[in-house]
Amino acid sequence: MGRTNMTEFAFSGVGTNPHHGTPVNPADPAVQRIPGGSSSGAAVSVATGAAYIGLGSDTGGSIRIPAALCGIVGFKNTARLTPLDGALPLSSTLDTVCAMTRSVRDAIVAHEVMAGRTVTRSHAPLAGYRLAVASTTMLDGLDAAVARAFEHSLERLRAAGAHIEEIPLAGIRELGAIQSTGGFSAAESYAWHQRMLAERGEAYDPRVRSRIERGAGMKACEYIELIQARRAWIGAVEAALQGFDAVLSPTVPIVAPPIAQVAPGADRDAEFFRVNAMLLRNTSVVNMLDGCAISIPCQQPDELPVGLMIWQAAMRDDTVLNIALQAEAVLQRLPGTA
Template sequence: MTDTLPTLHSLAEALRQNRASSASLTEAALARALDPAGEGRRVFTELYGAPARAAAQTSDLLRASGQPRSPIEGLPISVKDLFDVAGSVTRAGSAVLSDAAPASANAVAVQRLLAAGAVIVGRTNMTEFAYSGLGINPHYGTPRNPWDRATGRIPGGSSSGAAVSVSDGMAVAAIGSDTGGSVRIPAALCGLTGFKPTARRVPLEGTLPLSAQLDSLGPIAASVSCCAVLDAILAGEPVPSLTPFPLRGLRLALPATLVLDGVDQQVAAAFASARARLQAAGALVDEVEIPEFSTAATINAKGGFTAAEAYAWHRKLIAERAASYDPRVISRIRRGQEISAADLLDLFAARKQWIAAVEQRVAGYDAMLMPTVPIVAPPIAALEASDEAYFAANGMILRNPALINFLDGCALSLPCHAAGEAPVGLMLAGVAGQDRKILEIGLAVEALLRNN
């Protein structure tokens, strides 16, 4: 699916050769967002029409004078509704904050994008307060997945609007957050590429939190190289010159614990095909027992860092405005009320031991390999109608990605399905600090899977 979308590189080249202008790209993105027959009204909680057009004009002038600021100069990019943008209200997909004061300054991530010449076209819809992997939002509507739009399937969350803004050409790339998979899940379900960096690499200042221990900020885009460029800009690092990692001799650990449980037929077939192609290209894929993966749910049984930290942040708002919350979100936040200081200290200690044990099991491997999400995107209506179906799907969809957040690792999701079939994501994951290596492995795997 993503091979039909323009990349940052292809558009930057079109701008360089005067085959396009930032103004024309921005107008096209805004037109798609405003199309009444499209998903724009569910994708964006706020569009920045006038500021985006002004930024595009500035970009065109800078490019004409030979002064582009970065590889993303003049390209339309969306930001999730939990990033502060000066002068805008940060609603985080909620009605609870609709009358909050506008932000007085940009989030660090937004400021870095603007300094690099990005044209911010709007704020994207999301699961309320980022607390679900499904992308369903009762306040602003749920953007429909680009696959099987007639049925109306979930886009994945919590960065739901982010993914659909890219799949539908309303932005060239999107910036989201990932606490338990919220960048990788919508990327996987919508046939896009998403990158979750090692959390500490991208500052969280100016971003409405879910869990300070687990939150990380990353891109959703058309390719691995797009994600690498945006990741570097967000991290305040020079844009790297990446070299695809050699596939021959690449050592991949496929966890034999948990990550393949309950995989549906379409995901199983796409993943098996990708695995076979990797092995045919000379990669070594070893099934590795990681029993710690089966204990993660027990360690986090009371709701983990997310419930504890979300409740600490929300408790005053809940006391005043509980009725305005999505009931399926507030029920999860309230679990944090029962977590004691002793529970939290136990959780910190257990996580430290858990990370050390997992890192030891995958030492000697270049990356872990698994399906990003074990099922294809289910219909929105079925999940809206049933709490049981909603929470069952949410747990299943979050399961694999959330392991990497708890590991404090980094991970890339890239499409591995055949053209025309339901989108399926392949996840390549590493331990903390292996970001560049994961991206270079991703470049090689992407080229292999796209070479039909």
């Protein structure tokens, strides 16, 4: 059992740490790219072969983002399935304890141990599944390598028999307005950190501190409205997904940028927050949905890692994992082979 470095208090998708250093993404060590976060060191340990399983939490994408950027598998189960005992909270509403692995099969084993349950295996072929592609927001602004990998993945899955249909899922656009006052993470992290901020605020990573302190201004009525708005939003999205077994999206819209581009420093804060927002954009949809999702590698040969996210609403974990097993086999198969 080893302990790895990570983003302070799990509050960023970038993976930088000004106190102890930022783990280098092993996909391109010469350029020294970000590993993604918040579970940055855990992802690097799995990607380099130092560990079979990297434990972490996923509040807005902290397992799936580094998995996608480092070229490994990251599974975010439905939050209620794994206990939070011993985990330092970021958002008591959204936190999920889960893991990164080198394969979907290992992800299933890790989940079964952590959740104390057995995943129901299905041997249904991909032709038996109806899959959606959410076109609203989640396909905007893709890096060229991400767009190529995603489209190629869809082609391979269709060729394997999967029925894939593009849907708008317009509700995704509403999330910005729903979380305009700071969202659950700001409010709930501030409730936990407020005393320590008052006593030792100067010791915090300034970028993390600024995000936590957004919660100081949230009123009780705004927090209650947020809870109610989320509940209504979940109902609307679940209704839109009726008839589909899962949704396919790029895990993150960009490939890993160089660490120097977002390294600590006031002159790089704007770029850091821009990159952080892009990294969290797609993955955080699933956390707000109280859903489950897995990221599996799908990049083209000789290109930086890209993740394919397979996701659904709450308690559809076994379906998502079974689809991922089939998709992983298809995407790892050499073109032209049976």
